[in-house]
Amino acid sequence: MISKIIVNILLLATLCYGNDLKENKMNEKMDFGKGLKAPEAIFTNEVWVNMLVTDPESTFDTQVYNVTFEPGGRTHWHSHPGGQILLVTEGVGYYQEKNMPIQILYPGDTVTIPPNVNHWHGAGIQTRFVHISMTTQVHLGPADWFGPVSDEDYTTAINSIPKK
Numbered sequence: 001m002i003s004k005i006i007v008n009i010l011l012l013a014t015l016c017y018g019n020d021l022k023e024n025k026m027n028e029k030m031d032f033g034k035g036l037k038a039p040e041a042i043f044t045n046e047v048w049v050n051m052l053v054t055d056p057e058s059t060f061d062t063q064v065y066n067v068t069f070e071p072g073g074r075t076h077w078h079s080h081p082g083g084q085i086l087l088v089t090e091g092v093g094y095y096q097e098k099n100m101p102i103q104i105l106y107p108g109d110t111v112t113i114p115p116n117v118n119h120w121h122g123a124g125i126q127t128r129f130v131h132i133s134m135t136t137q138v139h140l141g142p143a144d145w146f147g148p149v150s151d152e153d154y155t156t157a158i159n160s161i162p163k164k
Helices: 002-016 151-159
Strands: 047-053 062-069 084-091 093-097 103-105 110-113 119-123 129-136
Touching: 084 093, 093 129, 093 151, 119 129
Parallel strands: none
Antiparallel strands: 047 062, 062 129, 084 110, 084 129, 093 103, 093 119
């Protein structure tokens, strides 16, 4: 089972590797399931997390999980001491680093987040958003959490994106 998941992740990574974001689109929807409701202490609104690889023996030094954000769902501000990678699989979502412009995300987009960069990610106000997340170098410790993204900051950031 785990080897099948790893093969799927590697296939997904291969499809996304080296492409420009506009060309970096997946052809098929991948469904890993919602998993368990995410804790309200570090997520806002309805979010689900399905742990795919927890790596208790540190063989790969990573955790892999599918995250489903219902409309308005988002992480709190946080950082990972070993970095994080997001592979967008469904919907429209957003990513923002502290004091930086917000980025809009579509299926097939890849976000590489360096270690210790304070950020949040999640769904739009009216859109569902799903991504595979990989926390790398987990031996460096768990994520640091810095509190929620306020509704005002969330709405302001999303509304700052120019309309097409």
